[in-house]
Every structure is written in structure tokens, then in C-alpha cells.
Amino acid sequence: MTVSVAVIGAGYWGPNLARNFAGSSEWNLAAICDLDLDRAEALSARFGGVRVATDLADVLADPTIDAVAIATPARTHHAVALQAIAAGKHVVVEKPIADSSERAHEMVDAAHAAGVVLMTDHTYCYTPAVRKIRDLIAAGELGDILFVDSVRINLGLIQPDVDVFWDLAPHDLSIIDFVLPGGLRPIGVGALGADPLGAGKACIGYLTLPLPSGAIAHAHVNWLSPTKVRQMIIGGSRRTLVWDDLNPQQRISVYDRGVDLQTQALDSLERRVATVSYRLGDTWAPALSEREALDAMVSEFAAAILEGREAHTDGDAGLRVLAVLEAASRSLARGGDLSVLETAEPELAGGAR
Template sequence: MKKRLNVAVVGAGYWGPHLGRNLRASREWNLAAICDLDIDRARRVADAVGGASVTADLQSVLSDPLIDAIAIATPAKTHHEIAMAALEAGKHVMVEKPLADTPEHGLEMVVRAAERGLVLMADHTSCYTPAVLKMRELIAAGEIGDVLFVDSLRVNFGLIQPDIDVFWDLAPHDLSILDFILPGGLRATSVAAHGSDPLSSGTSSIGHLSMPLADGVMAHLHVNWLNPTRTRRIVIGGTRHTLVWDDLNPQQRLSVYDRGVDLSSISHATAKDRRAANVPYRSGEARASAAEEREALAAVVAEFAAAIHGHRDARTSGAAGLRVLSVLDAAAHSLAAFGAPQPLPDQLRAGGVAA
């Protein structure tokens, strides 16, 4: 039997209560403390999850030798300072996305965790939903063949954020999913972003992001705060099948389509002149791919414990968080350059990070 690990949640705002509830319910964890500058808010969260020590003093948490890990649920601009202090104190760290406020800060966190032999995990919760785990499994097994394209749509009506644009608010969800399910992760070569600010709020509320990936694959993401409908959909086209993930359809979150281009029947001679090629299409059936419904965050905290016990990287590691963060940063630079593509660092194009 592995011993339960002691964990403190740092941040009792929106996400902290969800983390606290799942850590309290987990067989792998003992929820040791809730830490927040607002002690009353920390106390309310502790009471809601069944009790835990509360404190406004982060240093007291980090100096406690009985605490093995912390889960950070604070604003992104504070992630680097808190995580670095925790890693220096010998604590394993899980961080709410985005990993940090800049790629430079994120890289420091990844390097320090590796130097100290500690787990740094990105809380990419969407990656642990049953449907996304199934997508990863199907792609890894070659079910859809070689990936040809990725189209992502994440739109809703509000809420307009005062300190970040629509890219930083909505795109991290789908970027983290793509990094999780595509072989080798987000191996983008460059990022081009176009945004619109029809409300004159000072930040983009509508955005389009394009990324050339490895082997000629193009990924496109559309995010929007002004759409009257709410949509969460990713389409991944392959040489054999196409996957459609519809997160808001609980009856059929994942579908496998047999429609597509029949590349196997295009001869090499014909393929030399694509303009003249008579491209054949398949018009097959669609089928649902069933997956048992369960709360993703419970799987997140279980994976955090498993990575610590197994002395291994988490499935959504700090490196994964850094790849997502670097795409967001490149998108911001592209926006400032009126949509000009911005290259990603060589180590991120290769699917890794510098050690």
C-alpha cells in the first residue's frame, strides 16, 4: 500500500474549491491545508470540503516537512513565484493553466523541477476527460491513420475578461488537448494569430489562430466571446478516419467518421500534379465511440499522485504546459505584428524543452 501524500491547495478562488473537493475525496491524498490571503475565503472552502487547516501564510505551508506537494490555483502572474518557492522547498507542484505568465518563467519552473527531481504537473483538466483519453488512444493506435488537419471551435457569449484576451482565456483548453492527443505533442513550427476587438475594450474578443504542425498538418483554432451559442468542438481528419469531439453532447461526445479523401487510390504519378488529380472520396458511416462518464479532475489528482509515487513525469507535465504557454506567447506577438507568423523555439518545434 502506498502511503497517502499530504497536499496543500494554494488559492481559494474559483478553481481552488474544485481541487480541494477532489483531493479530499481521493484515496491517494490527504488534504492538509487551504492557503489563501483571504483567510475567511480559505475557511469557507475548507468547511465546504469537509475540513482542513487554513492559513494565509504560504511560507508556513512550504516549511512544513509533512506536506509533500502543493496545488496552485492562483492568478497566472503569481504561478512562477509560488512554484519556484515550492520547488526550492522540496515540494511537488501542480499548477492551474496556464503554467506561467511568460515562457521564460515557465522554462525556469520546468528546469528547476528537473534539477530537484520533483514532479511539476500542468492541470490540463480537459485532457483527463474520458472522451479526450479515448481520442488519444485511437490516434496512438493508428485508428485514423496519419493526421491531415485539425479544426477547433470554442465559442460562447462572454464573459469579457478585463486582464486577458480571448486567446489566453479560451485557447489554452484546446491547445492542451492537442498537445495531449497528437503524437509528439504540439510540434508547431510557427503561429499566426488574427484578433478583432469590435467592443473597443482594448483586447481581442474574437480570434483565429493558425499553426503549421509536423508533416504538413495545419491546425486552426477559432475562439469567440461574442457568439450567442456555446460550442466546444475539435475535428481531427486522418487518412483513414476523422474524429469529431463535441464536449457539449453528453449522448455522443466522440464520433468516428469514415468519410474522407481516399489517399490510397491516388497514384504517385497522378499526385505529381494535384491540380489535375481526380481526388476520390469515401462516403462511409459514422459511429459513436463510447467512454464511461466520470469527473476529469478526479483523474487529474490521481495522476499527480501516480507521477510522484512512480518517480516519473505526469502525463500533462510541466513541459506540456510550457508548449501550450509558448504557443500563446507567440500568438500575442503575432497579434502585435498584425498577424505575421511568429516562429517557435527549436526545442518546442521538436516537441520538447531545453533541459
């Protein structure tokens, strides 16, 4: 069974979505919608001349279209998604899910009330490497998670409308949310940033996220590094995993190395005595499948619709990432003080994460 979809927005990301929907056996790319008719027609021509529209209402009124993929500016996500949901369409939205947690909440609530799928296109979560990391953690291969340390730095384009946290950190936050059991739910967020160029916004940033288990997550983002690094280290009580996204030969390495700490009985001065031992075991690299992340994402979108369940990166996942970014902005404005997340997820009647 195939599902019919319209891509809303033919600019930067829309062509990537259209290509993967058109190439999937699970989907029928039914329409391209964009305010710029020439741009929409140019994209349509690449896929056999699918229907073109400049009016969103025309697309949403078509009963043969089951879903929409929104690839428009973030400030428009809320309005477009609510119109689609009201029309009974399933929705996938490119990141960020909305430009504020309040609006994202409205989208999540509306989707649940309408019984449609709302999915966030956290593309990195559908790479073979990140899916493998999620599987290894779920299987207990790393043990209890003790820390997550992520680095995403490069000599990048300074964005005119957002700082480095909002530009780069959503990737790391969405990955951490995807791989941690129960998602990313920090006690608070601490953010320190620097603007050494006088650009008017943070170009270098550090995020600290204490987790309820006592573990800690940390992310370093930087537009000014002459070298490009995409790396995440996840330390567990049993093993430690290193993901190097720029190493195609060995993207994931699992180290059977770590520290074992055992607390002994009280000594003569009633002090607890700890015995520390170091574990130096083997290193191995799990095999990874070869599949484009967006292809896996559109497949998951179809599966969620056909199976009547939440997508792996559902609206709540988008909301959790957005809430952390907003808390980071508050912390940054206060000089790095820990900011408590103000957004709690809505109560759900059911459904898996």
C-alpha cells in the same frame, strides 16, 4: 499509499481542487493556504476542518506535506512554485503554468533539478472524451493526422486583463498538445483578431498552426457568438473524428469517410496525374467512461509522484501551450504574419511525456 497535499489559494479554482483531493483515496488533503483567513477557514470547514494557514512558508516547512496545488493568480505561479520546489514539494499548477515562457522555463528546470513532479492542470485533457481521442490516435485508428479544426465560441464575459486568445484558446491548445503524438510543436503561429466593440482587445480570434508533418491546426475563439459551440474535428488519413463537448449523448463520432489521392505516372506532357476517390464508410461512437476530469487529474498527479515519472500534462506541456500563446500575441501585433516560436524546451535527461 496516500500522498499529502496542501491547496494554495481558496478563491475560484481552489475549492474545486480541494474537493477532488479530499474525495480521492490516493490523497490526504492536509492544508488550505490563503492570504484571506476567513476564506481559507470557510473552505476548510467543508472538508472536516483541515489545517488552515495564511503564510506559505508555514506550509512548505511541514515535512508531512508532499505536494502543493497552486490555484493563485497566474502572475504568482512562478514565485510560489519555485518556493515549493525548493522545499522539495511536488507541484501542480492551474493554467497557465506561468505568465511568461521565461518564468515557465525556470519552473521546469528547477523541478527537474530537484527531482520533483511539476504538472500543469490542463483539466480538459482528463475528460473521458479527450482521453479516448488520445487513445484512438495513439492506436492509429485515424491514421496520419491531416488537420485539426477547433471551435470554442460563446457569448462570454469580456476579460479585463487578457484577450480572447489567452482566455479561451488555452483549452484547445492543451487538448491538441495532449492528443497529438509528441505534443503541439507548430512551425509557427498565425493569429488574426478583431475588436468590433472597441473593447481594447481582440474579442474574436483565429489561430493557424502549420505542423512539421504538413498537417495544419486551426482554432476559432469568440466572445461574441450568441450560440455556444465546443467542437473539434480531427481529420486523419484513415478516419475523421468529431468531438462535440456539448452533446452528452454522443460526444465523439468517428467517420470512416475521406479522400484517397493516388499519384499516377507522368502523362504524355510529363504532368503527374492524380486519381481521386471518395471513401464513404460507417460512423460509430466509442463508449466513454463517466468520471469527473479533475478526479482523473488528481489521480494522475498521485500516480506520477508514486511512480517517479512525468505527468501526462507536465511542465513542458504547459510551456508548449504558453509559447504558442506568446507567438499568437506577436503575430496579432504584426497583422497575422506567421510568428516562429521563440521558446524551445529544455534538454531533459530522461522521462516520458
